[in-house]
Amino acid sequence: MNQLEFSPEVEIAREKLDTQLADLFQLRPIPAVAMKIMKACREPDVKVRQLVQMIECDTTISARILSVVNSSVYGYSREVISISQAVVVMGFKNLSELAVSIASEKVFSEGDVACEPRQKLYEHSLGCAAISRLLANKPEFLADAGSAFLAGMLHDVGKLILFDVAPNSYTEMQSTGDCLNRVQQEQTLFGIDHTQLGAKFGDTWGLPPAINLAIANHHSELDPSADPLSRVTRLANELAKNWGVGPVCDHTCCSETKAWTDSCGKEELEQLQAQANEQFGELRALMTG
Numbered sequence: 001m002n003q004l005e006f007s008p009e010v011e012i013a014r015e016k017l018d019t020q021l022a023d024l025f026q027l028r029p030i031p032a033v034a035m036k037i038m039k040a041c042r043e044p045d046v047k048v049r050q051l052v053q054m055i056e057c058d059t060t061i062s063a064r065i066l067s068v069v070n071s072s073v074y075g076y077s078r079e080v081i082s083i084s085q086a087v088v089v090m091g092f093k094n095l096s097e098l099a100v101s102i103a104s105e106k107v108f109s110e111g112d113v114a115c116e117p118r119q120k121l122y123e124h125s126l127g128c129a130a131i132s133r134l135l136a137n138k139p140e141f142l143a144d145a146g147s148a149f150l151a152g153m154l155h156d157v158g159k160l161i162l163f164d165v166a167p168n169s170y171t172e173m174q175s176t177g178d179c180l181n182r183v184q185q186e187q188t189l190f191g192i193d194h195t196q197l198g199a200k201f202g203d204t205w206g207l208p209p210a211i212n213l214a215i216a217n218h219h220s221e222l223d224p225s226a227d228p229l230s231r232v233t234r235l236a237n238e239l240a241k242n243w244g245v246g247p248v249c250d251h252t253c254c255s256e257t258k259a260w261t262d263s264c265g266k267e268e269l270e271q272l273q274a275q276a277n278e279q280f281g282e283l284r285a286l287m288t289g
Helices: 008-019 021-026 032-041 048-056 059-069 083-090 092-109 115-136 145-154 158-165 167-176 179-190 194-205 209-217 228-243 255-263 266-288
Strands: none
Touching: 008 021, 008 158, 008 167, 008 179, 021 158, 021 194, 032 048, 032 092, 048 059, 048 083, 048 092, 059 083, 059 092, 059 266, 083 092, 092 115, 092 145, 092 266, 115 145, 115 158, 115 167, 115 228, 115 266, 145 194, 145 209, 145 228, 158 167, 158 179, 158 194, 167 179, 179 194, 194 209, 209 228, 228 255, 228 266
C-alpha cells in the first residue's frame, strides 16, 4: 500500500474533506465582481450599461478583458477599445465567461502552501483553455467557444482543494504518481478525486451545469455521443500535456485522444499545435501580467 496513505497529513485531510467540504470551498471564493457579472448575464432584462458598470468597477478585470479580446485568441479584425464595445462584440454570455476565466487567476494564486505546483496548475489550465477554444469550432465538436475556454480554465480546479488540505502529500503524488491512475490514487487516499471536487466547486460558485459536467468528465471515458463540451475539455487536457502547451509534459493519451489524432492529417495537427502554443504564450503574458 502506498506510504502516503499512512501519513498523518492525509488522515487529517480525509477528515476535513468528509466533514468540512463547504468550509474548504469558502477559502477559495471567486472574486465577487465575476459572480455579479455571471449572475447578471443570466437575467433576461439585463442592460448593456449595467454590465459595463459592473466590469468597470474592477479595473484589473476590465483591463485584462480588453487585452485578451484584442489578442490572437479572439482574432477580431478591429481593435476593441472599450468595455461597452466588448459587450456588443462578444455578447453577454461570452463576456461573463471570459470575466470568470480572468478572475480565476486569483483563485489559483490564493494561499501560502504548494505555491509552485499551483502556479504550474494554472499555466496548464491556460494551455488547456487555449486548446479548448481552438477545438470548439471544429465540425466534429461544435461546442460553444466561450464555454470551452472557461471549462478548460477550471477543469482542474478541484486539485486546489487537495493542495490546501494535504500540500506535501499531494505535491508528491503530482510529481511521482502514475498519471494514468492518478484519479484512482486520489480516491484511495482522500475518498474523493479532483474531478468530483471541481464539479462541486463549480456548483458552489453557480457555474452553468454544462461547465460543471465538463469538469466532472475530463478524465472519463467518453464516446462520440457525449456532450461536445465534455469531449473538448477531455481532449484539450490531454493535448496540452502531450504537446507541452504549458508546464506539464506527459506523452500518454487515452483511446479517444489517439483516435482523434489519428483521424487528423499531420499538417492539421501541426498547425493546431502551433496555434495553441502561440495563444498560450500570449494568454500567459496577458492573464498573469
